[in-house]
Amino acid sequence: MKTETTIQGLTASLSPARGARKMIGFVPTMGNLHQGHLNLVREARKLCDVVVVSIFVNPIQFGPNEDFENYPRTLVQDSQMLAEVGCDILFAPTVEQMYGTQPRLTNISVSGITNDLCGASREGHFDGVAVVVTKLFNMVQPNYAFFGEKDYQQLAVIRQLVQDLNIPLEVIGVPIARAEDGLALSSRNGYLTEQQRALAPNIYSSLKQAEQALQQGQALAEVLQQIKLNLTQVGFDVDYVAARSLKLVPVESFNQDTQLFVAAKLGTTRLIDNVFVKYTG
């Protein structure tokens, strides 16, 4: 595996693959890798000849009171994991390499879906994601790009961006990787105290209970309320519990395939998760 820290180095490393018209797969990450990230790399490995993974903690997608400074940076360990799973090129640029020294005057905003869910409580977050992902797409020029369903709204934003701007690549969504107790793997799980870590799987178990309740005919509003109650009772500070169509349109009742979403804090750690609920009529 090659590690590149500059755009020039990345371009040089990719040039033979481009010349030979090889399929390039790309997995953007912020590092502190876990099996969820590695599953994206494994998917890329299956579909592509050359796999590029980026590790970049993107300052412009963090709000002023968020965890940019404290975000876990574990490049040496990440690099070892990536080599083992078959990554060809690790791109780990500095903030200066990514954003240069001149002010950035261009913004990218995907409207509509970004005002909802995480977008409602994390102002500017998805603009920051859209900018960095577009820049990375232009640097890597992949044929396929891989994103986790853990960040379901982000995946929808990227799909919209790629469609609207005719970015010539295919976006592949990859299912959520979970710990044995159901907790969705996340770099932010490392912030949890032992006690909080023991409570955290309640998010997924509440979502799975809700799935069952819906399929047994319980009203959607009641089911959402029940999730909120469960989580609040054990000590979560719930940001949102929501039901949306697969394309993120609000749904009033359970009359189609539905995605359920939770964002909730344990202490200062914000966790998100979602499940798909099949509508069988």
Ligand code: AMP
């Ligand atoms: P991050 O490093 O948090 O920016 O995540 C990088 C990519 O990994 C994103 O596409 C995430 O959706 C994906 N990802 C993070 N956690 C998981 C998980 N538990 N399962 C699947 N994909 C994940």
